[in-house]
Amino acid sequence: MTTSHTVALFVTCLVDLFRPSAAFAAVKLLQDAGCTVSVPQAQTCCGQPAYNSGDKKNASALAAQTIRSLMDYDYVVVPGGSCAAMIKHHYPELLAGDAALAGAARALAGKTHELTQFLHEVMHYKPAVSGGEKITYLDSCSGLRELTIKDQPRAMLGSRIVENQDSETCCGFGGTFCVKYTSVSTAMADKKLDRLAATGAVLVAGGDLGCLMHLAGRAARRDMKLQFRHVAEILAGDDQTPAIAAEEK
């Protein structure tokens, strides 16, 4: 890449609040890939919780706010598949009847990418992931099915990847589903955790913090030794920050 792209990082609410290290890692990766990174301050939540709870009014208001805060950049990059899918697929649908914003929603959708997809497919960036312990990848459903994110993170993580069985089966997070339908959510988490543990890898990488927090929390409750990290941290070489839900060293 010869020209520098101006990239707006849409941090996502969970990464902003719970895991700033993943955002810093994303910034580092984007800069290493040759991008100029901005973090628009008017961003908050993409509105997905409202949208999936049936509250279109608040979802539309948050979509409008997010569009306005991100529209002036070459690209928008999101370290989370479900939030990226919200912007790419659901904003245009949600705002289709809004004469003032429908066009902007479509334009934003066109330049928004999930982080690993952007690094791999747009920037053709290959981070220098050092050799080390095995990693298994946690596919998140929105990214997987709405954005076809599967090969990109694996390609970048390289030979450290070991595959887990039924990797395309949901982990049971599902946003508010995980607190509304706790027993089913937990049963799904347990199935997923058993598949992840069966790989022999200790480190689990994923692109969606919600799924990672849900599984890390359940794994901790079960005293499993699995460790969960956002894929950006691993790609950026951050192995110092404690894993999700792990004790400080």
Next chain:
Amino acid sequence: MQRHPAAFNANAAEALLDADLQAALGAAEAGFGVKRRKAIQGLPEFEALCDQAAAIKDHVLDHLDVYLQRFEAQVFAAGGMVHWCEDAQQAREVILKICRSVNAKTVTKGKSMVAEEVGLNPFLEAHNIRPIETDLGEYIIQLAEEPPSHIIGPALHKTKDQVSDLFHAHHAPLGFTERQSSGEALVGEARAILRQKYLVADVGVTGANFLIAETGSTVIVTNEGNGDMTQIFPRVHIVIASIEKIVPTLEDAATLLRVLARSATGQEMSVYTTFSTGPKRRGDADGPEQFHVVLLDNGRSAMLGGAQRDMLRCIRCGACMNNCPVYMAAGGHAYGATYMGPMGAVLTPNLEGVKRAQALPFASTFCGKCETVCPVRIPLPKLMRELRSAAHMARLTPARERLWLALWSWVAQRPELYHRLGGAGMRILAMLARGKGRFGWLPLAGGWTGTRDFPAPQGENFMAQWARGEKDTP
């Protein structure tokens, strides 16, 4: 298990503690998944066929009135009768009237979810007519006095050992005193008993997978041949089907059949695909003397013009539930309704009302697997989201959830306040976690911490750190 959609959560919790049910579901999940994948791998044009199948159904829905009338005319021309029923009660009464007209004492039944939908069996029993289910799965659950837990595998929730116990308890008094445990022997026993029933039944009731407008034919697919005997031996054959089962031509039915069995059981075709056109004609060796089609609306025509219309493309293959991790954890009875899984979570609120069934469209992680396996391209998560919206707008969702959502949305629409509150809140939480990285318990977070630790934030939120220019500290 309570038979009400509002009880989904409690039902699911109960289901997860039922070891037999979990074993049955585990076996079903593994079997269905592999078989469907293999069947599709053997047919490179499968996805194109699915597009065609969806287009056929869309075309029918655009011209439903035309095709229904053509179907009626063709049934009539073949010597049969069509009975239009607006709701379940009308359908039950029409069927009762036909049964009474021939003094029916017993009715054999092929598998029909629409018959379940209208509650036919208890109604006939209440009027001293004995319905006898002839599909093996239906027969099992009729003995167990349970509703179907799956639209194509009604007894999917039962293990072989449970069936063995059930058969032994019910069949020993009939002379089958030896307890059977192998699948083959159990099937043999059921077959021996059912064979006698076909011959004494006065009326046979079947469902229909498709109704063909150009010929007035009804189509059923089975793997046991029970449907054929149900509709050929008795004097009267009643087909009960909902209006969206119509397809224009035999050719269209063939296209749909090619995706149906592959999606459902992973077979290329079901073992028996049977077309019925009118009663026995002069010179026919067999067949019923009367042929009736009970056409049920029961809320479907109201879906035609609205946001839920795509659901009417459903061909009842069951692929959505076979591939649903929520269904495979909770089982079909947890949904507390005739239809279950993703298709049930959409159809039930449409048929029974959003008020009664609002819990079901929320009982999904929106993982989207159902949509990818649906052979008629029904956007199930989207339809569920629309129903969530209807529930939210009608204020049917729990007040506490709406309050949290409103609060979150209100703050999130004020970025400065949001970042200040978020920053302060996360700092406090991080302090309280004291380096342990997680909480075993948090106030107001019981839905999470009941079964999971809650990961602690790292400290100050990212936006605040970024704003202060701490861009370089990873």
